[in-house]
Amino acid sequence: MTTGIVYDDIYLEHDIGTHVESHERLIAIMDFLKEKKLLEDPSYRIIKPRKATLDQIRYVHRERIIKEIQEICELSAKTQRLQYIDDGDTIASPKTYEASLFSVGGNLQAADEIINGNxxxxxxxxxxxxHHSNSxxxxxxxxxxxxxxxxxxLFREKGIKKVVIIDWDCHHGNGTQDIFYQGSKSDSGELVMFNSHQYGYFYPGTGNFDEIGKGKGAGKIINYPMPAGSADDVIPIYLKEIIIxxxxxFKPEFILISAGFDTHWTDQLTNMNWTYQAPAEYLQKIKTIAQKYADERILITLEGGYQLDKQARAVYNCLRVLNNEDNNLIKEELRTSGQKLLDYYNNRLIPALKDKLSSYWNCF
Ligand SMILES: [Zn+2]
Structure with missing residues (x-):
């Protein structure tokens, strides 16, 4: 069986110059995969994305912002200038709207191929x-x-009933959390979201342990706020005590991962202490869950990650794990959180989380 890699040069055309979230991020990843000859291995296959339809975009976004991004990109094309959205943090180029449709559609294409067994x-x-955009x-x-x-x-077009989202980007997946705070939008689907992220005077400021969802979504949003300096050793605690x-x-039928690689200790935007093998080790455990319940179905989508060489190594490691080559990782020296931080996780955060979630899950 094959591991798919969704890629197309259209993603480079969301060209926002020297912004940290630049097209150079993807170029660095693809160059590294080529250097390691991973793309020559027949057990990996490049998947060409398609465009998502507007009806699919409307599953979660309001018409107003769909129109807004179209108009912003038209203005950018007309003026030949980048356009600023969201107080200047988020930027659009003439091709941003089109690249965004392919960004969603690449994920949908991969989901189809996984479900079809290709x-x-x-x-x-x-x-x-x-992951920061909401409805x-x-x-x-x-x-x-x-x-x-x-x-x-997956809920509306593929008959999947239970989905788990795991977001390990260093920034809280606040947009995704907002969208699903009161449960899935469709009547037929049930969704659980796990976040792990840097917390405390850090963008976007949300994601404390007591944000657990409401109504149909109550108990199904789970947040693991990590103080600055947390290293690889805090992930096994989250997995063992909460996620597993x-x-x-819950027995998910499909696992989706919002994978950011900005948790690396050298990342310029963050203050975490993870190595570039840490996400792959997180993924190994998630893979065990997927093997047991989800017919091995895992789809990872790229979020952040701003130290280009480290991100490329972390992506490479995750691809090896997806292809069951768990012993074929590139590793750097292990980093640790220190006793004070580990005490916070074991003695404060985990008991508090279990207490909050105990009315919703029999396991607590
Ligand atoms: Zn991030």
Missing amino acids: IKNAFALVRPPG HRFAGFCIFNNIAITAEY PICEE
Whole structure:
């Protein structure tokens, strides 16, 4: 069976110059995969994206912002200038709207191929990213919320009933959380979202442990706020104490991952302490859950990551894990959080989270 890699040069045409979320991020990843000859290995296959339809974009976004981004891109083409959205954080070029449709559509194409059995799992190397955008606002370098639309697509067009989203980008997946705070938008789907992110005087400021969803979504939004300096060793705690028990009870049919690689200790926008093998080790455990319940179905979509060489290595490692080559990772020296931080996780955060979630999950 094959691991799919969604990629197309259209993603470079969301060209926002020297912005940190630049097209150079994808070029660096693809160059590294070529250098390592990973793309010559027949157990990986490049998947060409398609355009998502406007009806699919409307699964999570309001008409007003869909029109807004079209108009902003038309203005950018007419004036030949980049256009600023969201107080200047998020930028659009003439081709941003089109690249955004392909960014969503790349994920949908990969989901189809996984469900049809053409590939086992996939990594969508797409941009613009999506996890900060909600139904009515573009934010944090993001245009359409790729992963939220994919989840709704699985519910509405593919007959999937239970989806887990895991967001390990260093920034809280606030857009995705907003969209699903009161549960999935479609009546037929059930969704659980796990976030892990830097927390405390840090963008976007949301994602404390007590944000757990409402109504149909109550108990299904789970946040793991990480203080600055947290290293690889805080992930196994989250997996063992929270993610695995809930997944054992929920039994997801499909796992979607919002994968940011800005948790690396050298990343210029963040203050975390992860190595570039840490996300792959997170993924190994998620893969075990997928093997048990989800017919191995995992789709990873790219979010942030701003230290280009480190991000490329982290993506490479995740691709090796998707293809069951867990022993073929590139590793750097292990980093640790220190006892004080580990005490916060074990003695404060985990008990508080379990207490908050205990009315919704039998495992607690
Ligand atoms: Zn991020």
